[in-house]
Amino acid sequence: MQIAEIVERRSVSPRRLSEPGPTPAQLNAIIEAACAAPDHRRLRPWRFVLIRTEAREAFADLFEAAARETHGKLNSDHVKRAREKATNGACLIAVIAEIRDNIRDVPPHEQWVSVGAAVQNILLAAKSFGFGSMLVSGDKVSTRALTGGLGLAPEEHLLGFVAIGTISKQPGTAERPGAKEKLSYWPKEEIRGVK
Ligand SMILES: Cc1cc2nc3c(=O)[nH]c(=O)nc-3n(C[C@H](O)[C@H](O)[C@H](O)COP(=O)(O)O)c2cc1C
Numbered sequence: 467m468q469i470a471e472i473v474e475r476r477s478v479s480p481r482r483l484s485e486p487g488p489t490p491a492q493l494n495a496i497i498e499a500a501c502a503a504p505d506h507r508r509l510r511p512w513r514f515v516l517i518r519t520e521a522r523e524a525f526a527d528l529f530e531a532a533a534r535e536t537h538g539k540l541n542s543d544h545v546k547r548a549r550e551k552a553t554n555g556a557c558l559i560a561v562i563a564e565i566r567d568n569i570r571d572v573p574p575h576e577q578w579v580s581v582g583a584a585v586q587n588i589l590l591a592a593k594s595f596g597f598g599s600m601l602v603s604g605d606k607v608s609t610r611a612l613t614g615g616l617g618l619a620p621e622e623h624l625l626g627f628v629a630i631g632t633i634s635k636q637p638g639t640a641e642r643p644g645a646k647e648k649l650s651y652w653p654k655e656e657i658r659g660v661k
Pocket residue numbers: 475476477478600601602603604625626640
């Protein structure tokens with residue numbers, strides 16, 4: 467992958483990620499890319515669950531239950547929006563992190579970095595196949611409806627979902643910081659020819 471492709475990657479709303487999504491072989495390759503994330507002590511603190519296409523409506527029941535758990539009584543618009551979040555995007559993958567607080571030399575923040583790197587590899591691998599993608603979460607991720615419905619163990623967290631699909635409407639260009647804002651040098655004064 468060229469650096470320009472990394473820089474130009476944009477998140478695309480799951481509403482704009484239409485069929486076709488990745489083939490099973492492409493999905494396997496995307497997950498292999500995720501598993502190439504930096505990972506101190508090989509903890510593999512991530513796993514992924516593909517929500518099967520034929521089960522997306524059933525999965526929407528969990529999103530609706532999650533919204534009820536968080537917000538109580540829902541009106542019909544709220545129900546519709548909650549359910550759509552489970553059915554938008556050709557392909558929907560739950561990202562699950564197993565973060566342990568008793569690992570010597572690998573505090574939780576290092577494990578979260580590994581999870582984040584795995585997600586970024588998914589986004590870039592999806593782009594390399596020509597797909598758009600986006601990581602989304604929301605307050606639903608910590609509900610019993612979803613953590614129980616996905617079968618998480620007590621030490622696991624649902625980070626969110628990556629949606630992948632064919633871009634039906636291109637996003638605009640992103641305003642992002644660059645080296646000017648985010649790179650500095652130590653010491654600050656010119657040293658050994660490096661400014
Ligand atoms: C852990 C995590 C959860 C996120 N959840 C949401 C979300 O629920 N909704 C949303 O609009 N963006 C969410 N985002 C941000 C988008 O994934 C995306 O990074 C952001 O819109 C910037 O777009 P870009 O990737 O094109 O720079 C989340 C990002 C992270 C890292």
